[in-house]
Amino acid sequence: MLIETKKLTKRFGGNVAVNEVDFTIEEGKINAIIGPNGAGKSTFFNLLSGSYTPSAGQVIYKGKDITKLSPDRIAKLGVARTFQTTNLFEQSTVLDNVIVGHRLRTKSNLWDAVLRTKRFAKEEKKCREKAMEVLDFVDLTHVMNQQAGSITQEEKKRVAFALALATDPEVVFLDEPTAGINPGETEGLADLMEKMVKRKITVCLIEHKMKMIMKLADKIMVLNYGEKIAEGTSEQIMNDPAVIEAYLGGDASA
Amino acid sequence: MGSLLKNRGWVIGALAVAILFPFVLPNAYFLHILTLAFIWMIAVYGLNLLAGYTGYLSLAHAGFFAIGAYALGLLTVKTEINYWLALVLACLITSAIGAVVGLVALRTREHFFAIYTLCVGYIIYLVIDKWDGLTGGVRGLIGIPVPSNIGPLSFETPLSQYYLVLFFLIFTVLVMYRIVHSLTGRTFIAIRNSEDLAQTIGISTMKNKLLVFVLSTFFAGLAGALYASFIRFIGPDIGYITIIFDLLTYLLVGGIGTLAGPIVGTFLIVAVSQSLQFLQDYRMLIFGPLLTLLIIFYPRGIVGAYYDWRMKHTAKKVKRTRKEQRYFESETVDAEKKVKEG
Amino acid sequence: MDILTQQLFNGLTIGSVYSLVALGLTLVYGILHIPNFAHGALYMLGAYITLTMMLLWGVHYWIAMAVSVLVVGLLGVLMDRLVFHPLRNAPPIHDKIAAIGILLFLEAFAQLIWGADYRTMETPYGQVIDIFGMTATTQRVLINIGAIAVMILLYLFLKKTYIGSTIIAMAQNREGAHLVGINTNKVAMLTFMISGGLAAIAASLSAPINLVFPGMGHLVILKAFVIIILGGMGSVPGAILGGYILGFTESLGATYISNDYKDIIAFLLLVVILSIKPKGLFSREDF
Numbered sequence: 073m074l075i076e077t078k079k080l081t082k083r084f085g086g087n088v089a090v091n092e093v094d095f096t097i098e099e100g101k102i103n104a105i106i107g108p109n110g111a112g113k114s115t116f117f118n119l120l121s122g123s124y125t126p127s128a129g130q131v132i133y134k135g136k137d138i139t140k141l142s143p144d145r146i147a148k149l150g151v152a153r154t155f156q157t158t159n160l161f162e163q164s165t166v167l168d169n170v171i172v173g174h175r176l177r178t179k180s181n182l183w184d185a186v187l188r189t190k191r192f193a194k195e196e197k198k199c200r201e202k203a204m205e206v207l208d209f210v211d212l213t214h215v216m217n218q219q220a221g222s223i224t225q226e227e228k229k230r231v232a233f234a235l236a237l238a239t240d241p242e243v244v245f246l247d248e249p250t251a252g253i254n255p256g257e258t259e260g261l262a263d264l265m266e267k268m269v270k271r272k273i274t275v276c277l278i279e280h281k282m283k284m285i286m287k288l289a290d291k292i293m294v295l296n297y298g299e300k301i302a303e304g305t306s307e308q309i310m311n312d313p314a315v316i317e318a319y320l321g322g323d324a325s326a
Numbered sequence: 327m328g329s330l331l332k333n334r335g336w337v338i339g340a341l342a343v344a345i346l347f348p349f350v351l352p353n354a355y356f357l358h359i360l361t362l363a364f365i366w367m368i369a370v371y372g373l374n375l376l377a378g379y380t381g382y383l384s385l386a387h388a389g390f391f392a393i394g395a396y397a398l399g400l401l402t403v404k405t406e407i408n409y410w411l412a413l414v415l416a417c418l419i420t421s422a423i424g425a426v427v428g429l430v431a432l433r434t435r436e437h438f439f440a441i442y443t444l445c446v447g448y449i450i451y452l453v454i455d456k457w458d459g460l461t462g463g464v465r466g467l468i469g470i471p472v473p474s475n476i477g478p479l480s481f482e483t484p485l486s487q488y489y490l491v492l493f494f495l496i497f498t499v500l501v502m503y504r505i506v507h508s509l510t511g512r513t514f515i516a517i518r519n520s521e522d523l524a525q526t527i528g529i530s531t532m533k534n535k536l537l538v539f540v541l542s543t544f545f546a547g548l549a550g551a552l553y554a555s556f557i558r559f560i561g562p563d564i565g566y567i568t569i570i571f572d573l574l575t576y577l578l579v580g581g582i583g584t585l586a587g588p589i590v591g592t593f594l595i596v597a598v599s600q601s602l603q604f605l606q607d608y609r610m611l612i613f614g615p616l617l618t619l620l621i622i623f624y625p626r627g628i629v630g631a632y633y634d635w636r637m638k639h640t641a642k643k644v645k646r647t648r649k650e651q652r653y654f655e656s657e658t659v660d661a662e663k664k665v666k667e668g
Numbered sequence: 669m670d671i672l673t674q675q676l677f678n679g680l681t682i683g684s685v686y687s688l689v690a691l692g693l694t695l696v697y698g699i700l701h702i703p704n705f706a707h708g709a710l711y712m713l714g715a716y717i718t719l720t721m722m723l724l725w726g727v728h729y730w731i732a733m734a735v736s737v738l739v740v741g742l743l744g745v746l747m748d749r750l751v752f753h754p755l756r757n758a759p760p761i762h763d764k765i766a767a768i769g770i771l772l773f774l775e776a777f778a779q780l781i782w783g784a785d786y787r788t789m790e791t792p793y794g795q796v797i798d799i800f801g802m803t804a805t806t807q808r809v810l811i812n813i814g815a816i817a818v819m820i821l822l823y824l825f826l827k828k829t830y831i832g833s834t835i836i837a838m839a840q841n842r843e844g845a846h847l848v849g850i851n852t853n854k855v856a857m858l859t860f861m862i863s864g865g866l867a868a869i870a871a872s873l874s875a876p877i878n879l880v881f882p883g884m885g886h887l888v889i890l891k892a893f894v895i896i897i898l899g900g901m902g903s904v905p906g907a908i909l910g911g912y913i914l915g916f917t918e919s920l921g922a923t924y925i926s927n928d929y930k931d932i933i934a935f936l937l938l939v940v941i942l943s944i945k946p947k948g949l950f951s952r953e954d955f
């Protein structure tokens with residue numbers, strides 16, 4: 073168990089987006105969160121990555137309470153994520169977009185930059201190499217020097233993966249990584265996630281594509297109106313009456 | 327690095343022109359105008375680092391320019407300490423006030439930040455205007471000395487002042503170049519691109535934004551201090567909001583978020599203003615709509631438009647070579663297949 | 669005591685003007701999320717147009733004001749169409765800069781047409797009258813009555829008419845409004861029209877007790893921003909309340925603290941507010 077949430081809750085005014093959710097993320101597995109639109113999935117991610125502060129409850133990462141930590145501190149501990157909407161800097165090259173991802177593992181500061189110290193040179197190189205390495209991992213070496221604005225939607229998703237991987241994470245949270253991608257390409261991204269797990273990186277993703285999730289995920293949690301209504305393997309989820317009722321509308325093959 | 331090599335011709339050319347200009351065209355008036363333009367460029371670079379590379383539009387920078395100018399003016403006139411010490415102190419004072427303002431201002435975002443800084447700028451202006459006892463109020467501050475000698479170097483003549491200001495401009499550009507082309511600069515750009523994303527890749531946004539803010543006020547203060555010792559008279563209006571609008575125009579025309587933008591924009595607008603002398607107070611009749619049109623059609627100014635053009639140009643080339651390569655590869659694959667089959 | 673009531677009345681008068689300007693600003697912000705820095709220039713033009721109508725053609729004050737409302741309102745619409753509409757999907761820094769460009773242009777334009785001199789506006793309401801033991805010019809009384817009348821009309825328009833309620837709906841949820849079939853473009857134009865009109869009324873009412881010059885909008889617009897942050901960006905009652913609060917604070921501050929620094933009060937207030945609540949006093953998110 074890598075991450076554990078205890079009665080995690082987020083309220084926006086009167087609206088409870090995430091309601092007392094207990095969940096564990098298993099190390100070295102593909103964990104998935106599913107649920108209808110507005111169920112609170114992205115909010116749950118935002119709580120885990122520190123983008124939102126919880127209204128109540130706790131987040132435990134490797135036995136350490138990270139509930140109140142800022143997002144950058146959490147990232148430094150090895151938690152990376154992508155967003156539902158990919159926002160790359162379109163005027164820069166793909167490589168330039170990814171290099172900054174390793175910034176958190178470097179120490180050089182303004183003086184190093186202005187005085188061009190040895191540390192500066194060493195760390196610039198280190199970040200560049202890291203970026204190349206993760207771009208190779210996601211199979212984007214061939215578009216490395218193109219403007220990020222000019223690549224395809226699927227390639228942009230891969231750049232977002234690469235950026236997250238460049239932080240040297242132990243766990244990555246992927247918010248709807250295959251939204252707006254055609255089925256063939258979805259397969260490729262699923263393979264990529266399995267490849268991450270093989271590299272000992274724990275994956276946790278939000279998805280709407282049921283078939284893919286049922287095949288891919290080792291463990292699934294279902295959210296509905298901010299509450300956890302089921303948790304388990306794909307078989308357990310598919311046969312869970314609460315899930316069929318609330319989410320699949322009685323048709324498990326949807 | 328690559329971009330410096332690509333632009334080396336431009337850099338060397340501009341530098342040569344700037345250094346040789348006074349000999350080629352020994353005209354006191356032009357020298358004066360150019361020196362002033364260099365001073366504005368320094369301030370615009372400060373603004374560019376913050377607004378262009380980090381995405382925070384500060385409207386308080388005329389105020390920081392004025393703080394730099396008044397700090398130098400007051401230190402040299404009232405305490406008579408050494409000029410160079412005063413210059414350093416002026417920059418430090420401006421940065422220190424910048425740090426305090428930034429600490430609070432940077433908690434706000436977007437519109438709130440713009441409005442907040444606009445108000446801070448106005449407070450600075452009003453304080454300078456009303457605090458007669460310290461600043462001389464509307465009467466202004468006169469008798470600011472020229473920079474004192476460094477060994478055999480004296481800065482009495484306009485020509486020597488020209489080279490002094492040029493030196494500081496080159497210093498500014500060099501520092502900016504090194505910042506922008508470093509992990510620190512990438513960090514700033516990541517914040518401009520998306521603050522939420524920047525945080526989740528482990529960037530402490532507040533710390534970095536504060537750093538940029540202080541840096542940019544440092545350069546605004548430096549420009550202000552140089553202005554004070556060059557013009558040798560300052561009044562509260564150098565802190566008025568019209569100054570920040572001028573700086574913004576220079577930046578936008580040249581290209582916000584580009585390294586050459588501040589020089590190109592400032593030079594162009596100053597030159598055009600000079601040739602449109604008769605317009606003077608009405609120059610905004612042209613520059614106002616220009617600002618608006620630019621932001622709609624060329625949001626990254628002249629330099630940005632040039633980069634886009636060059637980018638397209640090389641992209642085409644890349645595509646062509648890629649096609650050729652692919653053609654080549656497929657041919658070899660075919661050949662291999664044939665070999666196997668055969 | 670006498671001074672106090674006099675100052676309270678002054679505060680009410682200043683507050684009326686501030687509220688009208690802030691109302692226009694807050695409506696535009698609510699609908700389009702644009703901090704319209706050019707709003708101060710609309711205010712300034714409002715005063716000039718009324719003045720010109722009166723001086724050049726001898727038109728009566730009220731008719732001149734009506735013309736001014738129309739012209740400035742249309743100018744607002746033009747701004748929306750030509751500038752803000754094309755920029756609706758641009759990064760947030762862009763519309764601010766565009767607005768500043770418009771501001772600079774309009775000010776230079778005013779200076780070109782009317783010169784940089786300070787001018788006075790004479791109205792038929794210069795006589796001094798006595799109310800409740802205070803002395804005031806009829807014009808000052810008119811400012812208060814006029815402003816309050818306009819606010820009531822605006823309130824009725826927003827609450828009681830269909831088109832008014834679409835403005836409110838859109839201010840609350842732009843995408844949602846789009847979905848239920850509101851023509852968002854038309855609502856945006858209408859909002860700019862009203863916003864410009866309000867600025868023209870405010871300027872025409874207050875010009876007789878102030879001066880008319882190209883930079884007359886600077887302080888007013890800055891303070892209007894303070895007001896709408898005070899009252900909640902986009903909130904109509906907030907703009908009115910905030911306007912009066914600032915009016916009273918300033919007139920009392922001028923008497924009891926320092927006349928020189930009275931203009932700073934607003935900005936200090938804002939700096940303090942944003943220091944404590946970076947998203948404004950009434951931000952809807954995250955509480």
Ligand SMILES: Nc1ncnc2c1ncn2[C@@H]1O[C@H](COP(=O)(O)OP(=O)(O)OP(=O)(O)O)[C@@H](O)[C@H]1O
Nearest residue numbers: 084089107108109110111112113114115116953954
């Ligand atoms: N910053 C916020 N302020 C106010 N309410 C919010 C905020 N973020 C999310 N919400 C609300 O919380 C609820 C859950 O939203 P969330 O984005 O987490 O859903 P989701 O499960 O990710 O949906 P989708 O599948 O559409 O992405 C929604 O009702 C949403 O309106």
Ligand SMILES: [Mg+2]
Nearest residue numbers: 113114115156
């Ligand atoms: Mg979501």
